[in-house]
Amino acid sequence: GAGVSQSPSNKVTEKGKDVELRCDPISGHTALYWYRQSLGQGLEFLIYFQGNSAPDKSGLPSDRFSAERTGGSVSTLTIQRTQQEDSAVYLCASSLQIAGVVDTQYFGPGTRLTVL
Amino acid sequence: QKEVEQNSGPLSVPEGAIASLNCTYSDRGSQSFFWYRQYSGKSPELIMFIYSNGDKEDGRFTAQLNKASQYVSLLIRDSQPSDSATYLCAVNIAALNFGKGTSLLVTP
Numbered sequence: 001g002a003g004v005s006q007s008p009s010n011k012v013t014e015k016g017k018d019v020e021l022r023c024d025p026i027s028g029h030t031a032l033y034w035y036r037q038s039l040g041q042g043l044e045f046l047i048y049f050q051g052n053s054a055p056d057k058s059g060l061p062s063d064r065f066s067a068e069r070t071g072g073s074v075s076t077l078t079i080q081r082t083q084q085e086d087s088a089v090y091l092c093a094s095s096l097q098i099a100g101v102v103d104t105q106y107f108g109p110g111t112r113l114t115v116l
Numbered sequence: 117q118k119e120v121e122q123n124s125g126p127l128s129v130p131e132g133a134i135a136s137l138n139c140t141y142s143d144r145g146s147q148s149f150f151w152y153r154q155y156s157g158k159s160p161e162l163i164m165f166i167y168s169n170g171d172k173e174d175g176r177f178t179a180q181l182n183k184a185s186q187y188v189s190l191l192i193r194d195s196q197p198s199d200s201a202t203y204l205c206a207v208n209i210a211a212l213n214f215g216k217g218t219s220l221l222v223t224p
Contacts, residue, residue, distance in 0.1 A: 033211050042204065042216035043160070056211065091159055093212075102148050102167055105212060107159040 002026065004108035006092050012114045013082055021077045021111045025094030032075050033095075033105060034067060036088040043091065049075065050097060082115045089113070120207050122215035130223055135192040137218050139205030142186065148208035149181055149188045153201045154217065160204055163190070195222040 005024040013019050025032050034046040045059040049069040060066070064082075069075040079086055089112050093105040119142040129135045137151075148167045152160035166172045166179040166188065178191040192199055200222050206212040 035212075035214075043206075043212070043214040045211040045213065048211045059211070102165055103208065104150070104162055104165060106162065107152075110159050 004092055004094050004106055006090075006108040006111050008111060009109065010112045010114075012116065014116050015084060016081050018078065018080045019082055019113065021079075021090050021113070023075045023077070023092030023094075023108060025073065025075070025092070026106060029094035029096050029106075030072070031095045031097040031103070031105075032069055033093040034075070034077050035091045035093065037091060037110075038088040046077070046090075079113075082113075084115045087113055087115045120205055120213050120215040122203075122205050122218045124216060125219040126221050127218055128221045128223060129195050131195060131197060133195050133222075135195045135199065135220055135222070137190040137192070137203050137205075137220065139188045139190075139215055140186055141188070141205075141207045141213075143207065143209065143213075144183075144186065146207045146209060149179070150206040150208065150212065151177075151179060151190045152204040152206060152214075154204055155201045163203075192220075195220075197222045197224055 007022045030051045032049045035043040037043050047067045048056040064080045067077045089110045091110045092108045095103045095105045121140045150165045151163045154160045164174050166181045172179045176193045180189045202217040202219050204217045205215040
């Protein structure tokens with residue numbers, strides 16, 4: 001079946017511009033996560049959506065970052081006034097989240113963001 | 117700060133040997149533990165998870181968990197050159213908290 005998809009695969013932008021990154025989770029997965037991975041670094045949690053609950057935004061590094069999830073499916077991560085330190089691979093993951101079952105997350109291919 | 121620590125490596129093992137990858141975590145409330153493999157330029161792919169103390173085997177992979185010592189490991193038996201990748205340990209509370217990964221190189 002189809003996995004998690006993300007678009008665009010690569011994005012080059014100029015410092016100060018806004019960017020939008022899109023994630024389509026696996027169909028039926030209720031939980032959606034955004035992470036980012038900077039060069040040589042581990043994955044850093046950004047934000048987590050679960051069903052209709054308020055999202056966990058505790059990982060967002062600044063108020064320039066925001067995310068939405070429409071209709072419990074597609075999510076968009078927006079970075080306003082991009083800075084060079086925002087350059088990273090942005091990874092989306094989704095999971096089924098069934099009570100009593102270990103929750104396993106499946107990752108999309110990522111969006112490589114380069115801020116010039 | 118809830119830490120997940122891994123040696124960055126590289127860990128080099130000859131083909132056919134056992135590769136042992138280790139991970140420690142700081143949050144005693146952690147319940148589920150995951151190993152992901154990440155090839156260069158690719159996204160992480162799940163190898164296996166474990167949540168009970170002891171060993172869990174899946175093919176050539178064995179995950180070991182010791183909650184008292186806050187330690188989780190991954191053993192790869194009969195290592196192959198195709199196993200060369202970065203191995204990420206992740207701990208689940210809600211979202212995954214990842215270590216920085218251990219680079220494994222399996223030499224022919």
